[in-house]
Amino acid sequence: MSFVSDKRENAFVVGVLLPGITPRQLDDQILELSALIDTAGGKVLSQTTQSRKTPDPATYIGKGKLTTIIGQADELQCSLLVFNDDISPTQINNIQKKAGEKIKVLDRTGLILDIFTKHARTKEAKTQVELAQLEYLLPRLTRQWTHLERQMGGIGTRAGAGETQIEVDRRLIRTQISRLKKQLKGIEKQREVQSHNREKAYRIALVGYTNAGKSTLMKRLTGADVLIQDQLFATLDTTTRKLELNVGGSVLLSDTVGFIRKLPHNLVASFRSTLGEIKNVDILLKVFDASSENVQEHIDTVNQVLSEMEMEEKTELLLFNKIDAIKNEDIIKGLQSRFNEAVFISAAENNGIDTLKERISETITSKFQKDAFHINFNQTKYLDTIYALTKVLKKKSDFEGILLEVEGTAESLDKIRQMLKQ
Ligand SMILES: Nc1nc2c(ncn2[C@@H]2O[C@H](COP(=O)(O)OP(=O)(O)OP(=O)(O)O)[C@@H](O)[C@H]2O)c(=O)[nH]1
Numbered sequence: 390m391s392f393v394s395d396k397r398e399n400a401f402v403v404g405v406l407l408p409g410i411t412p413r414q415l416d417d418q419i420l421e422l423s424a425l426i427d428t429a430g431g432k433v434l435s436q437t438t439q440s441r442k443t444p445d446p447a448t449y450i451g452k453g454k455l456t457t458i459i460g461q462a463d464e465l466q467c468s469l470l471v472f473n474d475d476i477s478p479t480q481i482n483n484i485q486k487k488a489g490e491k492i493k494v495l496d497r498t499g500l501i502l503d504i505f506t507k508h509a510r511t512k513e514a515k516t517q518v519e520l521a522q523l524e525y526l527l528p529r530l531t532r533q534w535t536h537l538e539r540q541m542g543g544i545g546t547r548a549g550a551g552e553t554q555i556e557v558d559r560r561l562i563r564t565q566i567s568r569l570k571k572q573l574k575g576i577e578k579q580r581e582v583q584s585h586n587r588e589k590a591y592r593i594a595l596v597g598y599t600n601a602g603k604s605t606l607m608k609r610l611t612g613a614d615v616l617i618q619d620q621l622f623a624t625l626d627t628t629t630r631k632l633e634l635n636v637g638g639s640v641l642l643s644d645t646v647g648f649i650r651k652l653p654h655n656l657v658a659s660f661r662s663t664l665g666e667i668k669n670v671d672i673l674l675k676v677f678d679a680s681s682e683n684v685q686e687h688i689d690t691v692n693q694v695l696s697e698m699e700m701e702e703k704t705e706l707l708l709f710n711k712i713d714a715i716k717n718e719d720i721i722k723g724l725q726s727r728f729n730e731a732v733f734i735s736a737a738e739n740n741g742i743d744t745l746k747e748r749i750s751e752t753i754t755s756k757f758q759k760d761a762f763h764i765n766f767n768q769t770k771y772l773d774t775i776y777a778l779t780k781v782l783k784k785k786s787d788f789e790g791i792l793l794e795v796e797g798t799a800e801s802l803d804k805i806r807q808m809l810k811q
């Protein structure tokens with residue numbers, strides 16, 4: 390079920406320049422919205438912007454302007470009118486009334502939800518998206534909307550539980566929402582068990598703006614066969630694989646869903662369990678597309694989402710990817726001087742990957758502390774765990790057992806101390 394039909398639909402894009410953003414920023418946002426429309430399966434035929442102090446309470450954009458836009462969209466045979474912002478259910482309904490039956494009105498969240506629906510593969514992702522969609526739909530359920538969806542199909546009507554649920558009343562949707570929430574809780578519990586099993590490993594997650602090249606890097610570093618696409622939100626599920634690094638102890642790397650500015654709140658909330666898997670990681674590898682003009686905005690967005698998830702305090706390594714796509718050397722130099730701790734790579738062209746691995750190893754081992762353990766002969770069953778958790782520097786046998794000099798994280802050393810006490 391999705392908002393967008395298989396056939397490319399023509400879209401008309403509407404942006405409003407409100408105080409607090411510059412015309413240039415609005416242009417960037419509209420460019421990104423066009424990429425989202427493209428990913429959803431639409432094609433932008435035209436766009437327009439209006440400068441306003443506040444949105445029109447009834448129709449978001451001015452009423453006169455709206456009439457003009459609808460006329461133009463009609464002429465161009467656009468079946469989609471997409472707003473760059475999130476607009477209220479009442480506003481959408483009012484605009485939809487004016488637009489008539491041939492044009493569907495969609496806001497940014499509706500569009501992103503549509504892409505998530507299209508890309509969800511696993512049961513978990515599907516459940517999360519369905520929940521987000523139902524929450525989005527609930528206040529928007531009107532007779533007109535229902536009617537439209539049946540008439541038109543395609544972008545904007547793939548919505549949640551769509552065909553089957555739209556007709557039923559809100560009470561049923563609420564029941565479905567609580568059922569999905571329960572299911573997700575169950576999945577979360579399962580996850581906790583899994584991550585408990587992974588406790589022995591050092592954990593790293595790739596996070597960053599969508600389309601920055603996280604999955605490409607995941608594949609480059611671990612060989613994992615993850616989906617790589619020049620689309621937004623190609624990855625929805627977290628994939629975790631072993632990363633081979635010579636630091637002593639095992640290291641796991643996770644690839645995750647990308648972030649985007651104005652990420653719908655429903656989605657952040659329902660993707661909490663997916664992202665929950667990376668909540669306990671030791672290092673965040675923050676990946677950004679260095680060839681994008683909006684790199685600073687991407688960094689701000691990612692930091693903001695991470696702080697909403699209370700993960701802003703984690704140890705991090707900043708990565709600028711796609712340096713092969715930068716023609717002007719000064720851009721790299723500029724980034725290097727602003728972010729002198731960052732690593733510059735091209736995941737696609739295998740450039741800078743060895744340096745990256747070294748930096749990851751250094752980051753892990755810089756937190757290592759040294760300790761020595763005497764293992765009695767009746768404790769040799771613990772040796773495997775000690776080798777898994779630490780880097781063994783020296784090993785000496787004596788009459789009573791083995792003396793190991795090791796280094797590892799404070800947590801690992803603590804765990805071994807507890808284990809040996811038993
Ligand atoms: N030029 C260039 N393109 C790259 C590089 N790394 C990735 N790409 C391209 O960027 C696009 C996105 O790559 P992905 O690895 O899917 O990006 P992602 O961050 O996982 O994206 P989402 O999962 O959609 O959030 C693909 O077309 C890749 O081929 C790079 O180093 N240089």
Ligand SMILES: [Mg+2]
Nearest residue numbers: 603604623624
């Ligand atoms: Mg990806």
